[in-house]
Amino acid sequence: MKKLISLLLMVALLISTAGIVSAEGKTVVYWTMWESTEPQGKVLKQAAEAYEASSGNKVDLQFKGRTGMREGLQPALDAGTTIDVFDEDLDRVNNTWRAYTRDLEELAAAANYEETSNAGLMAAAREAAGGTLKSIPYQPFVFAFFYNAAIFEECGIAEVPATWDELLAACELIKAKGYVPITSDDAYIITNFGYHLARLIGEEGVRRVVDNGEWAEEPAVLTAAKAYEDLAKKGYLSPTIGSAVWPSNQNGELAFGEAAIYLNGSWLPNEVKDMTGPDFRWGCFSYPSVENGINGVEASNFGAQVLAINKDSAVAQETFDLIQVITKGEFDALLSKESIGIPADSSNTEWPPMLSAVKNVMDSLATRFSWAAGIENNVNMTPYIKQAFQQLCGGQITAVQFVETLETASK
Amino acid sequence: MKQNKTMVVAFLAPAVIFFCLIFIYPIIRTIAMSLFSVENVTSPIRDWTFTGVKNYITLAQTSLFWQSMWNIFRIWAAGGIVVMALALLFAVILNSGIRFKRFFRAVMYAPNIVSAVALATMWLQYVFANRWGMLTNFFSWVGLEELAATQWTASGNKFWAMTFAYCFGMVGYHMLIFSSGIEKIPQEYYEASAIDGAGRVAQFRRITFPMLKGVIKTNITMWTITSVGFFIWSQLFSTVTTDLDTITPMVYMYLQVFSAGNAVTAREAGLGAAVGVTLGLCVVLVFVVTNLLIHNDELEY
The missing domain is CATH 3.40.190.10 (Periplasmic binding protein-like II)
Structure with missing residues (x-):
């Protein structure tokens, strides 16, 4: 009798778990270099929540900090940890971790991503990755x-x-x-x-x-x-x-x-x-x-932090959609405002007043x-x-x- | 009682397995890695290239590594003498029957419960700061303008500023170990010696110090281990880019294994492993020499 009850409970647990998965959609695991207390971390959290609300998918946003990424990302990837997207400096991602990143040319083209991106930064990202697009810049500097x-x-x-x-x-x-x-x-x-x-x-x-x-x-x-x-x-x-x-x-x-x-x-x-x-x-x-x-x-x-998708990610399209939420429109503008940073979306023409003098330099x-x-x-x-x-x-x-x-x- | 070998194995196995996985395997892997050219700590073994002792030769030929070893030796030797002397002095004073013993002991131990980041920030931004630092204000107040103008974190001074700040926090920890050793010494010895006319100094020389040999050995070993792991203070006294005053072998190893601060530089985990093995050998050497020099098995109490 006990065995039967145990079996029934296990089946019920599996059914309920499957129900949760299907109800919540897919999960995108995002490792970020920011801390949750930084302006960037706060905006990323809001962007992730907005993406969750609009897509029905879930974002597992993990704040790792600079050293956490430098020390822990590659071992975690090597160990097979599920990480769909990660961010760090443009050069580090495209040089040190290039082998772990997915080519984004097709995804970017399909989304017409470059219509409103910073051409110089996209070129820098391609150059750093050996001629192809393997990361999406944001937070330019x-x-x-x-x-x-x-x-x-x-x-x-x-x-x-x-x-x-x-x-x-x-x-x-x-x-x-x-x-x-x-x-x-x-x-x-x-x-x-x-x-x-x-x-x-x-x-x-x-x-x-x-x-x-x-x-x-x-x-x-x-x-x-x-x-x-x-x-x-x-x-x-x-x-x-x-x-x-x-x-x-x-x-x-x-x-x-x-x-x-x-x-x-x-x-x-x-x-x-x-x-x-x-x-x-x-x-x-x-x-x-x-x-x-x-x-x-x-x-x-000049450069940026960049977002790169794990080459082994099973949710690449969903992850790219999340990247677009972060790097385009409302949340790119919010990130710029809250962190007193440069917007990555070229249609966000309003720069924080403290950085107005930087625009001329950046453009030159x-x-x-x-x-x-x-x-x-x-x-x-x-x-x-x-x-x-x-x-x-x-x-x-x-x-x-x-x-x-x-x-x-x-x- | 009849021994049940199966039960012995069953109870011991988890501990042995975890010990092997967590301690033995990393040690063996690190030693092996130090003999190979390996880019990253988690690079698969098929990507390792055997180079023999090349990593050790590279270290021996790198002046920055020698600078880091020189720095850690100075922290260990000069800092160690000061810390041990003060810790022993305070431990003896605390156990000499003074009032508010527990209060003073807690005060001296307090820096150990404060984060090293907070402590280093306090030293850098409050004590050593050129504009409004405590030292600048104090020396100005007493009229020593030349000393007040000293840039405590300039190259040449920064090493000693960092070492002083670090040692300040370590005295309490070692004092506690000494103190526990002193408390174990039977009071009858002191009472008997006092009846014989021995003063405090004589009691220290003839009773306390000889009976603390084991504790001294423990303290030296603990100090060596913590010195070898000197990293956070170095990072805090030279953020982003390390410098000659603050670099230690652990920092050098970090640079090799995880690349430099803002610049994306080449990584060489094999070289980092060689640094780790070298440091491990240093600890073993100090431990062996300490055991040879200090015999604490002559006394039983």
């Missing part, structure tokens, strides 16, 4: 000099610097008014050197120097180092630029209106908005061109650098470059010593 427009106005700087000489002239005016012209923190400081070197010899040249240890052999290294030695000597760099641990200077002297310029990504206004308040007026300009350089303000690092870019123009490409060298550059900017070593230090470290 651009890396450039961000500045306090009120300080520029007070100093009478009407035009943003487009050349290195113009930047020096602007710094002089800013310094004369008692402000710190340029600041940075340890997390971003070497991007300054990367961009300067890339202006002179391009990203490929930077990678050659960094990977092959051609610090002394490549004369542009000394030229770039002398430019920053000059900035330090003239007092255009923050006195704490050599020691500031992120985010002390971005949250401190920049946000409090004591420093004018900071080389960073377009996420900066969002990161410091609690310190600056809503009335802070942001300006933005691309890293200036330099004398005898091979590229100019049209080249910078024609050449894409990878992160920091390749200066952080060699993990065995990055700490040496960082320390030497901090010392150079802090006035502790000369440009010649900077080159010698890195030449020695690379051998």
